[in-house]
Amino acid sequence: MRSLIWFRNDLRVDDNPALSNCCVISEEVIAVYFLTESQWEQHNDSKAKKSFWLRSLVCLEKELQKLNIPLLIIETENYDSIYASLLKLMQQYDCKSLYFNNEYPVNELKRDRYIYKSFKEIGFGVFNYHDQVIHPPGSLKTKAGGNFSVYSPFKRKWFEELREEQLALFDIPSPKNKVNIESSDVEKISKKFASKIDDLWPVGEEYIKSKVTDFLSTKGHLYKDDRNFPAIDGCSKISPYLNSGIVSPKWCILEAKKYNQNLLDEGDRGIVHWVSEILWREFYRHIIYNFPKVSMNRPFLDYTENLEWSKNIEHLQRWKDGKTGIPIVDAGIREMLNTGWMHNRLRMIVAMFLSKNLLIDWREGEKFFMEHLIDGDIASNNGGWQWSASTGTDAAPYFRIMNPETQSIKFDPQGEYIKKWIPELSQCPISEIHMPVDPLKYGYYQPIVDLKKSRKAAIEAFGNLRKD
Ligand SMILES: Cc1cc2nc3c(=O)[nH]c(=O)nc-3n(C[C@H](O)[C@H](O)[C@H](O)COP(=O)(O)OP(=O)(O)OC[C@H]3O[C@@H](n4cnc5c(N)ncnc54)[C@H](O)[C@@H]3O)c2cc1C
Numbered sequence: 435m436r437s438l439i440w441f442r443n444d445l446r447v448d449d450n451p452a453l454s455n456c457c458v459i460s461e462e463v464i465a466v467y468f469l470t471e472s473q474w475e476q477h478n479d480s481k482a483k484k485s486f487w488l489r490s491l492v493c494l495e496k497e498l499q500k501l502n503i504p505l506l507i508i509e510t511e512n513y514d515s516i517y518a519s520l521l522k523l524m525q526q527y528d529c530k531s532l533y534f535n536n537e538y539p540v541n542e543l544k545r546d547r548y549i550y551k552s553f554k555e556i557g558f559g560v561f562n563y564h565d566q567v568i569h570p571p572g573s574l575k576t577k578a579g580g581n582f583s584v585y586s587p588f589k590r591k592w593f594e595e596l597r598e599e600q601l602a603l604f605d606i607p608s609p610k611n612k613v614n615i616e617s618s619d620v621e622k623i624s625k626k627f628a629s630k631i632d633d634l635w636p637v638g639e640e641y642i643k644s645k646v647t648d649f650l651s652t653k654g655h656l657y658k659d660d661r662n663f664p665a666i667d668g669c670s671k672i673s674p675y676l677n678s679g680i681v682s683p684k685w686c687i688l689e690a691k692k693y694n695q696n697l698l699d700e701g702d703r704g705i706v707h708w709v710s711e712i713l714w715r716e717f718y719r720h721i722i723y724n725f726p727k728v729s730m731n732r733p734f735l736d737y738t739e740n741l742e743w744s745k746n747i748e749h750l751q752r753w754k755d756g757k758t759g760i761p762i763v764d765a766g767i768r769e770m771l772n773t774g775w776m777h778n779r780l781r782m783i784v785a786m787f788l789s790k791n792l793l794i795d796w797r798e799g800e801k802f803f804m805e806h807l808i809d810g811d812i813a814s815n816n817g818g819w820q821w822s823a824s825t826g827t828d829a830a831p832y833f834r835i836m837n838p839e840t841q842s843i844k845f846d847p848q849g850e851y852i853k854k855w856i857p858e859l860s861q862c863p864i865s866e867i868h869m870p871v872d873p874l875k876y877g878y879y880q881p882i883v884d885l886k887k888s889r890k891a892a893i894e895a896f897g898n899l900r901k902d
Contacts, residue, residue: 435459435460435461435462435530435531436460436461436462436463436464436527436528436529436530436613437456437459437460437462437463437464437529437530437531437532437533437559438463438464438465438466438520438523438524438527438529438531438532438533439452439453439456439463439464439465439466439503439532439533439534440452440465440466440467440468440520440532440533440534441465441466441467441491441494441505441534442467442534442535442537442542442679443535443537443566443677443678443679444535444565444566444679445487445490445491445493445494445678445679445680446494446497446639446679446680446681446682447494447497447498447501447606447607447639448603448604448605448606448639448682448685449565449603449604449682449684449685450535450565450604450679450682451535451563451564451565451604452533452534452535452561452562452563452565453533453604453607454604454605454607455533455561455563455604456531456533456561457501457607457608457610458607459531460531460610461610461611462610462611462613463501463502463503463610463613464503464504464506464523464527464529464613464615465498465503465504465505465506466505466506466507466508466520466523467491467505467506467507467508468508468509468510468516468519469507469508469509469510469623470510470511470512470513470515470516471509471511472511472512473511473512473513473541476512477541477804477812478801478804478805478810479804479810480774480804480805480806480807480808480810481627481629482629482631482632482635482774482806482807482808483674483678483774483807483808483809483810484627484629485624485627485628485629485632486632486635486637486674486678486808487627487678488620488623488624488626488627489624489632489637490637490638490678490680491505491507491620491623491624492620492621492624492637493637493638493639493680495617495618495620497606497639498617499617500609501606501607501608501609501610502609502610502611502612502613503610504613504615504616504617505617505618505620506523506615506617506618507618507620507623508523513541513542513544513545514545516545516549517545517548517549517552520532520549520553521553521556524553524558527613527615529558530558530559531558531559531560531561532549532553532558532559532560532561533561533562533563534546534561534562534563535562535563535564535565535566535679536562536563536564536565536566537566538566538571538719538722538723538813539722539729539812539813540722540726540729540730541729543723543726546562550562565679565682565684566679566683566716566719567683567716567719567720568592568596568600568601568683568684568687568716569592569595569596569600569716569720571719571720571722571723571724572720572723572724573595574588574591574592574595574720575591576591581720581724581725582717582720583721583725583734583827583828584827584828585713585714585717585827585828588713588717588720589710589713589717592713592716593698593699596698601684601687601688603684603685603688629774631772631773631774631808634773634774635674635774635808637680638680639680639681642672642675642680642681643681643685643689645670645671645672646670646672646681646685646686646689647689649670649672650689650690650692650693650705650708651693653667653668653670653704654690654693654694654702654704654705654708655702655703655704655705656668656704657669657704657705657707657708658703658704658706658707659704661707661778661779662779662845663779663845663846664765664766664769664777664779664780664845664846664851665846665848665850665851665854669777669778670708671775672686673775673809673811673814674774674775674808674809676712676715676809677809677810677811677814683712683715683716686712687709687712690705690708690709693705694706714814714817715811715813715814717817718813718814718816718817719813721734721813721817721827722812722813722816722817725827728816728817728820728826729812729813729816731797733820733823733825733826734820734825734826734827734829735824735825735826735829737899737900738823738824738825738896738899740899740900741825741895741896741899742895743793743794743795744792744793744794746792746794748882749792749794749882749883750788750792750794750798752879752882753767753784753787753788753792753794753799754767754802755767756768756771756855756856757879758787758879758881758882758883759873759878759879759880759881759882760787760838760839760869760881760882760885761842761849761852761856761859761867761868761869761870761878762780762783762838762839762841762842762846762851762852762868763783763784763787763838764855764856764879765780765846765851765852765854765855765856766780766781766783766784766855767784768855768856769855770803770806770807771806772855773808774806774807774808774809775807775808775809776803776807777851779841779845781803781818781822782818782821782822782836783836783838783841783842784799785799785818785819785822785823786822786823786830786835786836786838787836787838789819789822789823789824790823790824790835790888790889790892791835791838791883791885791888791889791892792882792883792888793888793891793892793895796819796820796822796823796825797819799819800815800816800819803815803819824896832892832893832896832897833893833896833897835889835892835893837885837889838885839868839869839885842867842868842869843868846868848864849862849864849867849868852867852868853867856878858876858877858878859876859878861876862876862878869881
């Protein structure tokens with residue numbers, strides 16, 4: 435029997451449930467990936483991320499070749515046109531079944547449900563799996579039978595419900611029978627998407643696995659302390675790889691166990707904390723599935739819809755350009771513009787600054803992040819932005835507003851991170867680096883807002899909202 439496997443955000447051969455199950459049942463397998471440029475535009479996917487996907491597909495094609503599975507790259511407009519393309523492929527190559535791993539944002543769910551139902555009606559086998567999470571979204575319930583909207587009880591339940599077999603890995607399949615179909619020229623297609631930061635983000639399953647192992651064995655135990663200091667290389671930087679599925683979260687969790695005496699929620703405090711961050715990622719996947727409104731541009735807390743956001747275009751532009759005159763904020767934005775990635779502490783600082791001090795709609799920031807991050811992920815990005823803007827699940831209360839200057843003093847005490855990304859301030863003494871007295875002297879910028887006054891204005895604006 436011949437089957438089709440449809441790759442999406444699961445660009446790997448190891449621990450890939452759809453691929454493994456497909457290969458167990460089928461003698462011959464063909465793989466497909468849809469290149470949907472206009473859909474990507476709609477989702478604000480960054481240039482760096484598109485290039486990362488395509489470069490990863492080059493690696494995937496090589497791995498699939500070893501299994502005698504050709505990889506076809508099909509260019510098609512958007513998700514709506516995928517149905518017809520898939521159907522054509524199934525008929526053209528006489529495939530009896532379709533396999534894929536699930537995605538949870540609303541457009542993807544809609545697409546998959548339609549394909550599932552229609553293909554079943556035609557008589558095809560359709561098999562889908564959860565590979566981005568350990569507990570399928572919707573499967574963890576509160577005592578009252580509802581969905582979790584707060585992380586800590588979610589995490590408790592996650593551990594309570596965990597069964598050993600959920601952490602079993604799917605092996606790389608054995609080679610299938612050869613089929614007389616050529617793979618697409620992935621390398622050539624990939625070149626069209628090249629971005630200027632490609633060298634910073636090597637691709638490949640083996641590369642990222644050794645990076646995770648290296649991180650856990652050398653820095654894992656320090657993670658809880660180091661993870662908040664952007665000048666320290668203290669976190670794993672695996673987010674782009676997890677989000678494109680080059681490595682599975684399950685593989686990462688099992689690897690963490692190895693370096694923590696086979697324990698997950700106790701033992702080494704650094705590694706335990708790292709695992710809990712991977713669970714934050716899973717939490718936001720449950721949120722986006724259980725509360726689809728959040729991936730439809732709506733806040734989790736409905737009453738915050740009535741907030742009167744500022745329309746100050748100049749402020750927004752200065753924030754986007756990393757020219758707000760608040761060094762730590764500008765350093766964070768510039769890190770992202772130059773590398774496609776931003777340290778988590780900085781993501782919180784710049785997001786709170788935009789949504790609180792500038793009182794600009796968090797959706798502007800969410801979109802801008804997606805346009806520039808190599809790890810831009812609908813669920814985590816939305817979760818992070820809504821948390822920062824106090825409009826989301828488990829949100830920071832609106833009156834808890836991070837002061838960027840205080841954050842800078844605490845987490846970048848020597849101003850190393852600031853100096854790295856703001857060369858204008860390289861000669862600025864440490865005593866002033868967090869808020870220069872005369873910034874123009876260095877060719878830097880006057881702050882666009884007063885931190886204290888803008889904080890007060892934000893608290894008032896939120897306080898005036900009616901919750902009923
Ligand atoms: C405003 C805002 C926007 C964000 N946008 C994204 C995004 O688009 N894509 C994205 O992957 N993460 C996002 N995050 C979460 C977090 O900042 C990144 O996952 C993390 O910085 C990635 O670096 P790392 O791989 O070194 O993480 P590590 O600290 O090494 O953590 C390991 C993994 O755990 C997960 N993780 C860590 N922190 C979080 C978190 N707060 N929420 C969800 N998952 C987490 C990530 O998958 C990460 O790769 C955002 C956070 C905020 C506050």
